[in-house]
Amino acid sequence: MMSPDCPTLYWISGSPPAWRVMLALVIKGVAFDARHLYHGAGENRDPAYLALNPKGQVPTIVAGDIVLRESLAILAWLDRAFPDQPIWGNDHRGAAAIWQDVMLMEGDLRPAVTAAAQGLIRGRPVPTESVDVLEREANHLDARLASTAFLGGERPMASDIWLYPALRWIGRGVALSADPPKALRGLVTARPALAAWDARLTALPGVASTHPPHWEDK
Ligand SMILES: N[C@@H](CCC(=O)N[C@@H](CS)C(=O)NCC(=O)O)C(=O)O
Incomplete structure (x- = not known):
């Protein structure tokens, strides 16, 4: 085809x-x-x-x-x-693991990410339970990324692609907020494996060019 x-x-x-x-x-x-x-x-x-x-x-x-x-x-x-460079795994096991990650992120992480980013950007308090979920999930991700370059393995997969804009959106909210919760300020930067993953993904060809242009203007 x-x-x-x-x-x-x-x-x-x-x-x-x-x-x-x-x-x-x-x-x-x-x-x-x-x-x-x-x-x-x-x-x-x-x-x-x-x-x-x-x-x-x-x-x-x-x-x-x-x-x-x-x-x-x-x-x-x-x-x-476009089957080259697959983002849903190289085989059935990979596909299942990546879908599992993505669905868990959609279910568990997305509500907390949205509450935190929108709260920070709109100058509203971030619910404590959202901060707790984000800290807990960031700890899990940091532990996992200590032994793998990307969540999906040696190359970024759909799970990495889901996570990157989500964490960057929170980072944007932190940058705009006058008084962000301490736990969110260091959500990525205080976790070495997660920070290295973010840098690794950002360094891939073309990835920096996808960053939202209006974020450059403040
Ligand atoms: N479930 C949809 C969500 C899409 C969505 O919420 N898009 C928002 C931006 S984050 C939008 O287009 N908002 C514009 C509007 O509703 O005016 C997806 O994953 O594609």
Whole structure:
């Protein structure tokens, strides 16, 4: 089966689900056309975009007659459409382990990540239980990453791709907050294996270019 030509990715700067898809494209080495929608200007509510994504959300990916929403569905599709550099494992065991990680992250980590990042960015208190979950999960991840380059093995997989924007979003919130909880300030930097993983991923070709451009402006 031939791979579809050059997909178009619709994204909003700073959206973790859209960032995930962009990271996957870069890590897999798939050429793509990036269409940046300006949330402040309501570009994601434009009727032409709502025809692709009725919720007005990002990401959306278009490749020929394929129109896909939902970041995890897009990551799954990408691996079938572009099989080189797989992000869902090299075999059935790898696929199962990566899906398990991603689903645990969606279930356990995502609510805490969202509460923390949004609280910090909006100047609201971060619930203690969210800070506790993040500390506990960061400790687990740090322990795991002490013996492996990436969560998925020698190369980044979908679990790494899920985690990177999530932790960077919290880091963005910490940078903007006047008084972030101490536990969140060092969430990555105080954990050597997690910090090394973040640096390793950032150093991969193209990864730094996926960082949200508006974060540069403060
Ligand atoms: N479950 C969806 C979540 C997508 C989502 O929540 N996108 C948000 C940005 S993080 C969005 O597009 N918000 C724009 C809006 O609703 O106006 C996915 O994983 O793709």
